[in-house]
Amino acid sequence: MQNEVRQPHAVLDLPSRSWKAEKIARLLGLSTRKQPIRLLEIGTGSGGIAHWFAHHPQLRCEVVAVDVCDNRQLHEGYAFQQVEGVDLPFEEASFDVVISNHVIEHVGDAQAQARHLSEIRRVMKPDGVGYLAVPNRWMLTEPHYRLKFLSWRPRGWRTPYLKLMGKGDFYDCEPLEMRQLERMLAASGLAGCNLCVEGLRATFDIERPGRISARLLAMIPDVLLRLLNPINPTLIYRIWCSDEKCGCQVD
Template sequence: MNGASHDAVRQPHAVLDLGSRTAKALKIERLLDLQARSQPLRLLEIGTGSGGIAHYFATHPSLRCEVDAVDVVDNRLTTGDYRFQQVEGVALPFADGRFDVVISNHVIEHVGDASAQAQHLREIRRVMHPDGVGYLAVPNRWMLTEPHYRLMFLSWWPRSLRTPYLRLMGKGTFYDCEPLQLGQLERMLTAAGFRHRNLCIQALRETFEIERPAGGATKLLRKIPDGLLRPFRRIIPTLIYRIEKKQPWAESHAG
């Protein structure tokens, strides 16, 4: 961010809770159906944070994964069993088509403006194998409470008013995130050359099954068909997508 003040430096906002990262990794494993894919899996995690997700896959008892991880800041609490590189910006230091699985979990809202976000997606596509699969999660702009600053309605304001509102409420000096809306994200994914599938409902179900398998809310959720939940996708707090490369034939014959 050229010319930015110290207050305007973007923070990593890493989740430094290894227990929650294990649950998150299990959810990613299930949503991408990784057990059904050929192994070993070459896996990349972008925005490694505590290292919990990378460690989960690198030490998985039944999946054979060769794991690389990158981040702009080294906040790792677990450092073994996977390769780590500290990077600058959104460029990835890997060859084209190298990875079978690419994970971008709550990263794209931190990389910068729309141009940087688009480049982040292009880099994911570039390093993904033609038959690879990706997991992309980003906070929904229309979430009730912004997760990084614990402030209701923060991301609902126009961009120019988010930092003043943050300061007014005494929660910080600069709002350094760019959450996305469902339609906006899907247009970006299409423009970057991805086929994409919204996994919000499946992710909601998996979260309850993993974290509260015997809970009343989980039992109730099992009885609700997807069709009744689908209209709420636009306001679910986290937008989650399975992404795959569009192949050249499909691109040239689209429409």
């Protein structure tokens, strides 16, 4: 149906894309990886993250970006291909780093999401690493429509609730639960390390340095913060091929 077209939901705020790229580089420990780094960003949106990596003064990255729509605001320094669906137009083991930042919730149903992860596994080099972030189903406020408890509701109730609240005609996202995502990773041949706590600390360090909130967060032990992982608004994972070893140390 016409009103059930999935929207791109691209984030076009360029400063936030630079902060996000810096966080990704830190969480993946890219400063310690052998260079040059061949990097793929799936769902590039504004192009801000791809542009940041392509122009990084220390990291030597050969950056390729793909998206189903071209909403780029920054075009220079990286290659771009427009794609259809979740299949990637690249050979096996083509990339050292693969980034899927808030993409998997937009690709479609569970079968399409599984295909998305399998394609990441296929194009990632055996010793490669990936960044995967997705909104948690149990987030308080759904980030795309700014509606509380939207994703908490059974799947069949979400679109009617969206319409009732005057926020849209079709709920076109599919956020995941933590254990559900981990099962999907394993089924696709990927291993994952949950970096919700590290991601939270990196966000405050990069975006809110020196603020009281950052200092208060620094006082909370990791072990306590990890108890909140199942309800963290964003699920963040470092991923790699499951038959390879990858530690969870962060820069």
